[in-house]
């Protein structure tokens with residue numbers, strides 16, 4: 001059966017982290033007018049949708065993911081008028097805007113929470129998750145994602161509230177129908193304004209198992225794991241179906257759920273092709289591959305067959321049933337060229353292009369995170385004082401002060417995995433502060449901006465930027481890239497990621513060398529003398545035997 005054709009399946013999304021994108025007024029913080037200045041740059045790249053990380057009013061405990069007013073713009077970013085101008089300017093260029101919807105929790109400075117904490121009989125009390133102490137301690141053993149307990153004691157009523165993230169991010173009680181109505185009304189308000197959809201923050205965590213039982217605790221761990229009682233919880237699909245019925249079904253939107261802990265079976269429900277919930281989800285399996293004893297904090301390199309197995313599972317299991325999103329990077333992940341590629345000066349561009357090819361030729365909606373299209377790298381942070389991210393700073397203290405990880409090792413892990421690697425300013429040019437701000441940037445600029453920047457790459461046809469532009473252009477022109485079936489080849493090969501796509505009587509063969517070794521490959525007969533659609537080396541011919549050079553990527557079409 002022919003699957004449903006949809007614009008959001010055919011789109012490429014670009015994520016903007018506004019704080020670090022472009023500062024227009026010299027306060028060192030990116031802003032909405034800065035985004036407006038760069039819309040033509042994005043148009044030139046060819047993207048269709050901007051996912052805008054939160055721009056709402058926020059005390060910035062977690063850089064905008066702690067919202068104190070969902071219907072106001074963060075002062076540092078501008079005004080609602082600026083927002084409206086940005087929306088209009090984006091639409092004029094045929095670019096849609098997808099907002100970040102952060103509704104698992106609010107800020108503790110949101111008026112709902114300020115009311116809620118006042119008294120046990122406050123009308124807003126039940127908007128949040130309050131519990132009595134258990135045996136004089138926290139109500140259960142859950143740890144928060146940002147270190148410490150997931151419970152905070154509140155003196156006013158002598159009770160604890162739940163916060164899966166920072167203590168300034170109290171969890172909303174989605175079992176309360178009024179909370180759901182408030183959220184749906186707020187979403188409708190933005191959609192009426194003309195925004196085009198939502199990326200839903202940690203949406204897999206909104207429904208908690210009643211009773212909130214203690215979580216499993218690993219040997220030596222300080223806290224229990226809440227996942228079994230929070231992730232893909234009992235009513236999450238009911239609530240999302242209700243959201244679809246009450247709000248989304250009335251508009252033409254793009255929706256993507258951030259769903260930590262999602263399996264393919266769960267994804268089939270979240271992102272089913274009948275569009276009863278969301279359009280697609282972000283899976284975490286690819287990023288969890290290099291996790292270990294201390295969650296993500298280590299220097300582990302992924303084993304390519306494992307990475308291929310993850311993609312293969314998602315590509316094949318969801319085929320014809322649900323839609324995939326495709327991403328390497330976002331504001332929570334280190335830079336992919338430093339993680340799965342090679343950021344040495346010799347191989348950075350080649351491996352950035354290879355990774356782009358590998359992802360963009362798969363089936364699903366691709367997401368590009370700001371700077372990825374330049375092959376921006378991880379950052380040589382020198383001391384803990386240079387970090388701004390609450391997760392990184394708290395983890396540093398928790399692990400080093402409890403003598404679990406030595407400070408020098410923890411610094412190495414942060415340099416490799418910290419979210420701040422993605423959050424340093426966008427590198428626009430070789431001038432002061434990479435052209436990001438005339439003031440003092442809120443977080444340091446990666447010193448490699450003199451070499452790696454948009455201006456240099458725009459002017460050079462073989463740059464990473466132009467390579468991304470070509471990948472997007474290919475997708476626009478060729479339905480096989482959007483709708484073709486995926487087939488993994490050579491699953492066990494430790495260096496080569498090779499797969500085919502099939503659509504009608506057309507076929508694609510995608511070859512990606514994830515290593516710096518030269519590998520002689522035999523290609524299937526039918527592809528000999530196929531058309532080379534794109535490659536990151538110049539002199540490629542499609543013979544029976546291909547020598548794939550370091551980080552080489554080739555796409556053949558027949």
Ligand code: GLC
Pocket residue numbers: 062065066102165201202258331332
């Ligand atoms: C999501 C966001 C992350 C944030 C967290 C809490 O994972 O992507 O940046 O810290 O949710 O809102």
